[in-house]
Amino acid sequence: MPEQEAVKVKKRGNRLGFMAFKAAARVFGLRGAYGLLYFVCLYYVLFDRAAVRSAIPYIKRRFPGRGPAGRLLEAYRLFISQGRNLIDRFYMVSGAGKFDIDILGYDRIKSFLQGPTPKGLVLLTAHVGNWQTSMAGLELFGRKVHLMMRPEHNEAVREALSVDGGGERIGIISPDGYLGGVLEALKAIKDGDMVSIMGDRSYGAETVEVELLGGKVRFPYGAFSIAASAGCPVVVLLTAKSGPMRYVVDVTTVIETVYTDRRRKMQDIGGWVQEFASALERYAEKYPYQWFVFHDLWSPEDEVDRQ
Amino acid sequence: MSGYNEERLASIKARLKELLVSELSLEDIEPSEIADDEVLFGEGLGLDSLDAVEIVVLLQRNFGLEIQDMEKGREIFYSLDTLAKYVHDNTTA
Numbered sequence: 001m002p003e004q005e006a007v008k009v010k011k012r013g014n015r016l017g018f019m020a021f022k023a024a025a026r027v028f029g030l031r032g033a034y035g036l037l038y039f040v041c042l043y044y045v046l047f048d049r050a051a052v053r054s055a056i057p058y059i060k061r062r063f064p065g066r067g068p069a070g071r072l073l074e075a076y077r078l079f080i081s082q083g084r085n086l087i088d089r090f091y092m093v094s095g096a097g098k099f100d101i102d103i104l105g106y107d108r109i110k111s112f113l114q115g116p117t118p119k120g121l122v123l124l125t126a127h128v129g130n131w132q133t134s135m136a137g138l139e140l141f142g143r144k145v146h147l148m149m150r151p152e153h154n155e156a157v158r159e160a161l162s163v164d165g166g167g168e169r170i171g172i173i174s175p176d177g178y179l180g181g182v183l184e185a186l187k188a189i190k191d192g193d194m195v196s197i198m199g200d201r202s203y204g205a206e207t208v209e210v211e212l213l214g215g216k217v218r219f220p221y222g223a224f225s226i227a228a229s230a231g232c233p234v235v236v237l238l239t240a241k242s243g244p245m246r247y248v249v250d251v252t253t254v255i256e257t258v259y260t261d262r263r264r265k266m267q268d269i270g271g272w273v274q275e276f277a278s279a280l281e282r283y284a285e286k287y288p289y290q291w292f293v294f295h296d297l298w299s300p301e302d303e304v305d306r307q
Numbered sequence: 308m309s310g311y312n313e314e315r316l317a318s319i320k321a322r323l324k325e326l327l328v329s330e331l332s333l334e335d336i337e338p339s340e341i342a343d344d345e346v347l348f349g350e351g352l353g354l355d356s357l358d359a360v361e362i363v364v365l366l367q368r369n370f371g372l373e374i375q376d377m378e379k380g381r382e383i384f385y386s387l388d389t390l391a392k393y394v395h396d397n398t399t400a
Binding site: 175178179180181182183184186187206222225226228229262 | 348359361384
């Protein structure tokens with residue numbers, strides 16, 4: 001799906017439902033707000049062809065063998081899951097309550113950050129789970145997190161930054177800055193901070209081809225180049241709702257970025273990106289409705305990102 | 308009269324040209340084809356942001372240089388000339 005159309009779908013969802021969900025959450029609590037989702041998402045499944053079409057490529061790969069009706073059902077489940085994500089985000093941002101957060105892999109990351117040579121690391125994430133909970137979990141590491149992104153493209157980030165200013169805990173490195181922000185990223189890592197980069201969408205960056213859910217996709221590799229230059233690992237950051245009031249933040253997949261042969265570094269980079277793709281595939285197996293892929297990753301036309 | 312040792316600066320430029328071609332895998336370019344004042348990013352040599360990451364590594368490994376002030380990166384990385392002068396000023400002969 002062309003990126004502009006995908007943005008339009010997302011905005012439509014927010015405009016139509018968010019006010020009602022906010023009110024329901026305030027009056028009836030989370031469960032009440034969730035209850036509204038069943039009706040709203042049914043509307044989208046039945047009448048928003050663009051929304052359903054955007055979800056089908058992922059659903060076909062993750063749930064092979066489903067017929068048309070089965071795929072509609074999976075799309076419905078995916079929309080509900082995303083809706084819960086949005087409601088939970090509002091719940092946290094508004095201060096109405098908190099979720100319990102389990103951090104898997106905490107000790108290993110903590111020991112790296114407290115090692116003899118203070119250095120940060122690169123976090124590689126994807127459009128999964130709840131961004132708010134991953135930031136809440138990362139607070140425990142006591143380091144500033146720099147997000148390499150365009151803030152105008154991410155409503156969750158805008159909300160978080162508007163609520164608490166972000167400033168000390170969260171920074172933004174714009175890829176529109178000088179040299180795509182890579183020098184800022186290297187400085188942040190050198191200062192002992194963490195740099196978070198989205199790994200399942202290229203946004204025009206250079207990509208490599210890897211295997212994912214039985215097909216080939218192209219994922220960006222800039223995170224690994226930066227990490228290799230900075231001498232730090234890439235930590236895959238994935239979050240998922242694991243219970244009614246519980247989230248898990250998974251930082252167990254740590255990819256060491258040391259070139260075996262710099263003259264053939266793209267081979268190493270390809271292997272590292274494949275490790276990330278494999279981590280995503282394991283995630284999709286365990287939490288199929290929490291990876292919000294609303295475009296065709298497997299289509300060569302998705303290379304519009306690279307233009 | 309510049310404050311640079313011109314002979315040393317020329318030697319640094321020659322070395323940088325070789326390193327840029329080899330480390331950045333610039334397959335269709337010979338070191339001798341890179342002008343002394345070649346702009347590195349965008350126009351000129353046409354390098355991109357990931358090449359900048361490689362240049363940071365190249366400076367570390369070949370000249371023992373770590374760019375302390377990344378905010379000066381725009382000046383340092385502007386052209387081969389500015390890069391060479393940075394190396395000249397921050398290393399000894």
